[in-house]
Structures are given as C-alpha cells and as structure tokens.
Amino acid sequence: MLIAAFCFLLASASLLYLRQPQFASPVVVDRTYIAPYHSGVFHNTVPAPILANSDGLLTAWIKFLTNKIPEATPDFALPSEKTDLHALDKESNVMVWMGHSSYFIQLDGVRFLVDPVFSDNASPVPYTNLAFEGSNIYQAEDIPEVDYLLITHDHWDHLDHPSVVAVREKVAQAITPIGVGSYLTQWGYDESKVFEGDWYDSFEQGQLQIHILPAQHFSGRLLKRNQTLWGSFALIMPKHKVYIGGDSGYGDHFRQIHARLGAFDVAILEAGQYNENWRHIHMMPEETVQATLDLQAKAMIPAHNSKFKLSKHAWHEPLERISELSHDANFRLMTPMIGQVMWLDDEQQNFERWWQQ
Template sequence: MLGITIGIVIGVFVLAYFLFVNLHPAFGADPSASDKVRFAKSPQYRDDVFRNIGGVENKMGFGDMFKSGVKYFQKQEGTVPESVPVQTLDSLEMTQYQGAGRMVWFGHSTFLWQIGGKNILLDPMFGTTPAPHPALGSKRFNTQLPLEIERLPKIDLVVFSHDHYDHLDYDSVLALKDKVERFVVPLGVGLHLYEWGVPKAQVEEMDWGEETQYENVFMACTPAQHFSGRKISNWGSTLWASWVLEVEGTKLFFSGDSGYGPHFKQIGETYGPFDMALMECGQYNELWKEIHMMPEQTVQAAIDVGAKEMMPIHWGAFKLAFHTWDDPVLRASKRSEELQMPMIVPKIGQWFTFGRTADYQENWWE
C-alpha cells in the first residue's frame, strides 16, 4: 500500500511538472527540427546542443546540484541585505535627454545606455523574481525600481546575453516589446521572443564572431563561458554570449554571464581597448566556477579585454548563490586596487559617465 501511495505521489508530481513547463508561457519555446538544422551551421553547436570553447562545462554532479538546491531555500546569514539604496529616475528628463553618453544600472545585469541619440537596454530584467513562478526564486532586494518599466522611453535596441530567468524575463519582454525597435540576441534566444509575440522582423540572432550595425550602433557577438536553458529538458538549446558595442567612438564590453577563460584576452586583442567593461561579479561558488567568475577573476578579465575602467555587475539585486550579498563588491574592490584597475560602483538608479572613476567612489553598500 505504501508503494502504491508513493507511486501516486510521484506520478502526480511528474504530471504537474509536465503541465507546468508545457503550459506556462514563461518557459518560452523549444527549437524545432528546422531550428536545429540552422543551428548546426554554428561551430558552437554539436550533438544538438551549444557548447563552450574547449568543451568546458559545469562539473557539478547531481548530488551537488540537489544539495545546492536545498541550501538555496534555507536562510543564510548576510545573503540578503536589509535594504539597498535606490535613486529615482525622472522619466520626462530621460525621454528628452540629448546630452553626452551616460548609463544607469537597474541592479543585477540590467542597464540603460543613452548615447548618440539612442536608448539601449542590456539584459532588461525588471521582474521581482528570477524564476518562472514567484514561489521558485528569491525576491529582488529592492522593492522599488528606479523607474517603472512602463515609464521608460522608446527603446532603440535591446541586447540579451542568454536565456536564463535573471536575464531574460517573460513579463519584462511583454511590457517592453511594443516600445522596442530592435532586439539583438544570441542564436536561438529569438525563439522565446517570437513565442511571446515579438515580430521576427524586429529580432536579429547572432553567433559568436558575427558583427552587425544598427544605425550608429556597432555590435559584435563574442564568446562567453556559460550555459543556457529555461527548463531541465532544454539545457544548451540556445547560445549564450558576451557583447561588444560601439557608438560614435565609445566602446563598451558587456560580459553577460561567464566563467574565466582565455576568450577575454582574445576579445580584447580583437576589439579592445574598451572605455568601459561591465563584468560579471556575483552568484559564484567553487562548485560552479567554470560558468561564473570569482571576483578576483572578474578584475583580471577586465584587464584581459583591455578596459580603461570596469564595473562589477550581476550582484546587488538577487540571492542566487550562498556568499554574502556584498562579498562581490568587497572582493572586487580589493583586487582592483591591487591590480590598479579603475573600478566604479554607482548606486542603482544613479546616472554615470565613462572616464570619471573618481566621481563614483562612495561605498554605499556599507
């Protein structure tokens, strides 16, 4: 009788999972047979999945993943701050702005770059939880954004680095899609956007090494060392990337998510030097060091790409690992001083300009 009961419980769980991932729109789309034929032209695509350079992959076993999953939902001291300072943005001023290039951080990896008359959004994740359902993830540290997504100005360009929930957010795409001129994404990520109602004509998918020009914005899709997937059954089904952007002589490197590797130096040799590097620094652990950098590696990666200054990103918004919430900035700050790599850490919602490192040295996280 006990065996029958356990079997029923397992059956119900499997059925619930199957219905959830197949009916909830946040999971996006899976590649079709024709999509896989298209992907097969990419050197990164082998055996029906995208792979890292040299076949690097996360070495976590199932046991480690299970233990980490259990630990994630347990309370760890210091992983969530009591509060995070957020500056409010003026939507009218933002809409009318025609000045020199400037940028603002919304927390984690989300940025708005106003430059050359363009509004460029990087990994626009404005949701409260980086998960397909609020019960499956941690809440955003700050309860209020610098500006509600509905009050953003017209967006010329949205760039996504990969399809994980803390970067590609279903509700954010729905709220943005009617005010965006163009989406530029790694191979396969467009499938999610099409599923959510974004017209194909507004989406450009790119492979590593490809370049494109959108009016006065130059973009190059460059390697990252990570993975993809929005459910267990489609890991590696879309490509992940870092990005090079240049607007009227100002060059930006956006790392996306990545473990440390030789690709950073190669990107620097091809496209550097950069006026600014937005470098992943957060949600790390020795168990998954192949796919997320430690803070000391973040600083070295900025040096590798030839950045004149850097900003640590992928922290300050969500608990996705077990380190204290401010550990990324503390360790990166120490290492940047040791290596003499200029680093800025503006507040969430604070406009900043490149080349003025000394203006953004307030240790607000203290």
C-alpha cells in the same frame, strides 16, 4: 485514494502551469555555427563543466540548499537613487544599473536596454529567488523607447518573459545570440525586429556596431540545456566602446576579444553569484579583475549582484572583494547604487561604498 487524487491534481496543475508562454521551447536551425554546435546543443570552446568538483548534481544541490551563509540576503532595504529615464537628455552618454545584470544605456543618441528583469523573482518557481527589498525599483513604464534590446542568454535572471513582453512596443530592434530571439518572436515580437547572431556576428546601423561575442557559460530555462547560444556584446561607436559580458567563466576569450576589437572604455563584467564549484561558468572576483585587464578596459562595472541570491556568499561580498582587488589595478572601478546615473564622459565621478552603509 485521496493520495492518488492529490497526485493527479498536482500533476494536472503542473502541466497547465508549464503551458504558459514563458516555458516556450526555442527554435534553432540545425547547421554549422562558429560557436561549437553538434547533437542539437551548443558547447563552449573549451570544456566547462557546470560543477568543478566531483560531486554529483544531486549532492551539489543538497549542499547548496542546506549550507547556511550569514548575511546571504540584506535585512534592510537597499539604498537606491531612481533616475527618471524619460527625462534624460537623449544626447547624454550615460548608464543606469537596474540591479543584477539589467542596464539602460545611452550612447551618442542611441538607447539600449540590457537583460531587463522587472519581476520580483528570477525563477520558474513562483516566490523563489525573490529580489532583495529595495532592489526592484524599475518597471516597464519607467523605460522610454529604446533603439536596441540586448539579451545575453536565456536564463531566468536575464530573459524574463513578463519584462520583455511589457517593453515590446518600446523596442525598435532586439539583438540576441542564436535561438534566444525565437523566444521573443513566440512572445509577440515582429520577426523583422529580431536579429539573432552567432559568435563574432555583428549588427551594423550607421556608425553603430553591435558585436555578438563569446562567453563561457551555458543556457536552458528548464531541464534541457544548451539548446540556445549564450554570449556577450560589444557596442562600438565613433566615441565610445562598451563591453557587456553577460554571464561567463574566465577564459581566453577575453584576450581574443581584445585582439579583434581593441581596448574598451567600459566593461560590464560578472562579479557575483560565484562559487568555487562553479568557477568554469561564473568568474571569481580575482578572475573578473583579470578579465578587465585582458580587455584593457579603462573602467569596469561589476554586475550580477545586489538583487537576487543565487549563490552561497554574503550579499555584499562581491562588491567588497572586487573593491579590494581593484584598489591598485590599472582601471577605474564604478560601483553605482541601483538607479544612479553613471556619466560616461565624466571620469572624475565618484561612487560611494553604498553597500557598507
């Protein structure tokens, strides 16, 4: 009897918890898209299974949870250099990395906020996937008014309900792939301020072009996958071209993007939370370097690292490997500390190997 009562209470509590706004279901119009879409879900242009080997999902999860990795999380507070974003000259061309895949960007007087996650965890389960000590130094109040909020896809470490709600009144326009914007409108964003686009759609304002571009990944916040589209972005202005890669496995789409839009000044690319078993949906470091070359980017910033433990590698391994692989490459590697200003017009700015300190 006690066991039955406990199970009933647990089930009731779980149902109540799942009624929170962060668990909203997305809304997608059933029609033809450039991105492959059928049977109510989106697909990659080439087969990209989540697991690269023959392990079943349960086996893969058991291995993931039981295999211990030395230094998977840092045992000290990560160094940082918190920049006062409100005090930045709006005409300065800068980027500020806020850890993982969150960025504040200023280009020619226009401000962008990318995949902001200010929460202490990146998971639907409280107290799991906790941010590393010292990595979560920015909160919504630190963000000035921004012209554009960009969300690459709906995973918890990129679309964080408390964060996007907290900055809602500071955002003039949100840009997302198909379906992702429906979360924002359900969370109080004005529909007129949310632009959803298919792959190769663009939003244009004056001399600014924001292109929504392909990525090789997947979507889903709970059990249902691929109801919304995932993607990357290109920010194109007369003097600057920036590529924001989001999450992606390596594929021909990088060469195709270069063929359409030309070379980039800076590419922000995934370099972290990788695993040989996930290589179709997350790039290995060697592939991140190749993607940079495919895009013909003058500089590359490795993202998706140094804040959350989502894979089975040492926390510092992504930056170490990408630094070694980029040593003789035909692009500039930019590895700032969290919060450090990257001056985009200063090609001589140096960055320390802060993860080795």
